[in-house]
Amino acid sequence: MEEKNLAIAAIRKKLVGKKLNYKEIYAIMDQISEKKLGDVLTTYFAASGFSKGFSDEELYYLTKAMVETGDKLKFPGIVADKHSIGGIPGTRTTLIVVPIIAAAGFKIPKSSSRAITTPGGTADDFEILAPVLLSKEKIYDVIEKVGGCIVWGGSFNIAPADDVIIKVEEVLLFESYDKILISIMAKKIAFGSNHVVIDIPWGNSTKVKKLSQAEILKEKFEKLAKKFGIKMTVLIHKTEEPAGRGIGPVLETKESLMVLEQDEKRAMDLEARSINLAGALLELCLKDSSKEQRESIRKTYKNGASWATSILTSGLALSKMKEIIKAQGGDPNVKSQDLLPGKYSFVVRAKNKGKIESFNIRNISAIARILGSPKIKTAGIYLNKKIGEPIEKGEVICTFYTQNMYNLKEAKDSLSNLPLFKL
DSSP, rough: OOOHHHHHHHHHHHHOOOOOHHHHHHHHHHHHHHHHHHHHHHHHHHHHHHHHOOHHHHHHHHHHHHHHTTTTOOSSBEEEEEEEHHHHHSSSOHHHHHHHHHHHBBBBBEOOOOOOOOOOOOOHTTTTSSOOOOHHHHHHHHHHSEEEEEEEEESSSSSHHHHHHHHHHHTOOOOHHHHHHHHHHHHHHTTTEEEEEEEESSSSSSSSSSSSHHHHHHHHHHHHHHHHHHHEEEHHHHHHSOOOEESHHHHHHHHHHHHHOOOOOOOOHHHHHHHHHHHHHHHHHTTTSOOHHHHHHHHSSSSSHHHHHHHHHTTTTHHHHHHHHTTTOOTTOOOGOOOOOSSEEEEEOOSEEEEEEEEHHHHHHHHHHHHTTSSSSTOEEEEEOTTEEEOOTTTTEEEEESSSHHHHHHHHHHTSSSOOOOO
């Protein structure tokens, strides 16, 4: 009872803008992880961070407490990881980057999230291919056998307070920058990662609106990583549309597999984005690799991106993905052509000739969720046209998919209030 009272007093203190010490923060994380505070008090805490923000010291304490109140994984040597702060539907690079890194010989136990503000998270997508709810022992087994895995971050007692906070944020469809930072870093630390690439997209429709905000977040990541002894590279890039055309678990997963298969119709922007991330992570890992390995790789490849490209185009990444799928209990023989979207569809056509000037990412996410994504895995939106591509009057701009007529009708009816693009 004393711990709960301390946690409540600390939340009250934060709501009026005062700084918290480690004892107070630990009490909050402990009580949230034990589900003793309830949704109302947890929401108050989440809101306090959104409105008031946290100092660098508080961010360190919050991350440390979130890790310490749960289980931890530990692996020897270099442990790689990557994470995007999200907010952009589609752009499923993880399903391409993880097998590339594992095929290069580095361990990459990837903790992924389910959807919070988008129509699908990486865990929602990979779940189509294999189970993502793995025990601690199973994760150790998979990493030992194949070097990489993609699991839901809430699989077991890893940073348990984070999953409780996410549930209240999911209803409100918001996530503060500080909470993004704490959530990502706590999961990376708890999973034993020590070489991490962070991807921060910014733009009008993303979580981070301005370059200046992205740079502040980058600095916060780097400071926190240094305190925990993590080698980190933070990439910032402007984003106005998804990489790839599919939005929703099946459509996104299909596109990722097409890149791994090197299908002639694959999304080249998704491939390029994945190569960029994988290359940066390989460069980071190489810095702490043996001298012999560094010299060998440098002699053969120009840089990390060149190495990543070779692994992808040679088929090594696809083979590694099949190993990961099998090790996690899925069917390694699955192909992109096996993944089909919902049986009910509707096409949105251009009323005039021209080009798409911009997409409203927030509205695209909203419509995809109305269609049923991510709970309905086959629901989503396919972008037949993207920014800058010429469009004739009557041509299809995008296609809606779902499994029932009710969702489809509701999505169609919502278009007048939720415009998807500017032509």
